[in-house]
Amino acid sequence: MRFAFHKMHGLGNDFVVIDARSAPVVIDAGVARGICDRRQGIGCDQLILIEAADGADAAMRIWNPDGSEAGACGNASRCVAMLLGDGAAIDTPGGRITARVAGDLIEIDMGLPRFHWEAVPLAYPLDTLDVPVGWGDLGHGTALSVGNPHIVFFVAEDAEVDLATLGPLIEHDALFPERINVGVARVTGSSAIRLDVWERGAGLTRACGTGACAAAVAAVRRRLVNGPVTVTLPGGDLEIDWTPGTSIRMRGPATHVFTGEADLGAFA
Numbered sequence: 001m002r003f004a005f006h007k008m009h010g011l012g013n014d015f016v017v018i019d020a021r022s023a024p025v026v027i028d029a030g031v032a033r034g035i036c037d038r039r040q041g042i043g044c045d046q047l048i049l050i051e052a053a054d055g056a057d058a059a060m061r062i063w064n065p066d067g068s069e070a071g072a073c074g075n076a077s078r079c080v081a082m083l084l085g086d087g088a089a090i091d092t093p094g095g096r097i098t099a100r101v102a103g104d105l106i107e108i109d110m111g112l113p114r115f116h117w118e119a120v121p122l123a124y125p126l127d128t129l130d131v132p133v134g135w136g137d138l139g140h141g142t143a144l145s146v147g148n149p150h151i152v153f154f155v156a157e158d159a160e161v162d163l164a165t166l167g168p169l170i171e172h173d174a175l176f177p178e179r180i181n182v183g184v185a186r187v188t189g190s191s192a193i194r195l196d197v198w199e200r201g202a203g204l205t206r207a208c209g210t211g212a213c214a215a216a217v218a219a220v221r222r223r224l225v226n227g228p229v230t231v232t233l234p235g236g237d238l239e240i241d242w243t244p245g246t247s248i249r250m251r252g253p254a255t256h257v258f259t260g261e262a263d264l265g266a267f268a
């Protein structure tokens, strides 16, 4: 079976996006791994499937390069919104999100963050604002769900952190039964953060939209910044607006690179 796809990215976090609203495309973990593979497949950080949905404009599913499925993807949400248009309501496994498209910038209402240990989830009850566990020189992290699980560590601006080594150790720690995305954040101003993310199932990426949401929310909760927060990732900036009790708003660009066609059988 042949399928059409869009190659897109948000700040260098790149995606193969398949619009299967009118012609269903069946994806499993093996097919996802094959499509994401940069040497033998099409190559991307995440595979995104847009499907028809009841009561929303579309549903969006997300696979990592290791074949695991994720509950949310901030950068891909902006790319999908670019395809669906202003006002789109999109169901994700992590909850419904809504989009505003204003020229080059796309704003997504990412929904409410969740802080209870079972919502992240952690394996057992702990204070998620100040998780009393250390890895390497990292201090206590802040764990939360923004539709997918994150732990964010705040370090000094000049701290050297080997995230390529620590990221996979933390991702696979038994404290996180569904594994976790790992952010290392540096507060660089009263409303500014620099952020690197080790993504669950993907590794280091140029940008992680949900990671930026998680870092901004964690920084506001820890009273390290005042919102709205500019989060600078290796691939560029995202604006994140959140105050306690409200949903997270993420604003940033989306880029359409090309459209292509491929044979699903090649990835089975």
Ligand SMILES: N[C@@H](CCC[C@H](N)C(=O)O)C(=O)O
Residues within 6 Å of the ligand: 013, 045, 046, 062, 064, 069, 070, 071, 072, 073, 074, 075, 076, 148, 149, 181, 199, 200, 201, 202, 205, 207, 208, 209, 210, 211
């Ligand atoms: N790149 C994404 C997050 C993708 C999913 C993540 N790796 C997970 O497994 O939760 C983003 O922009 O948010």
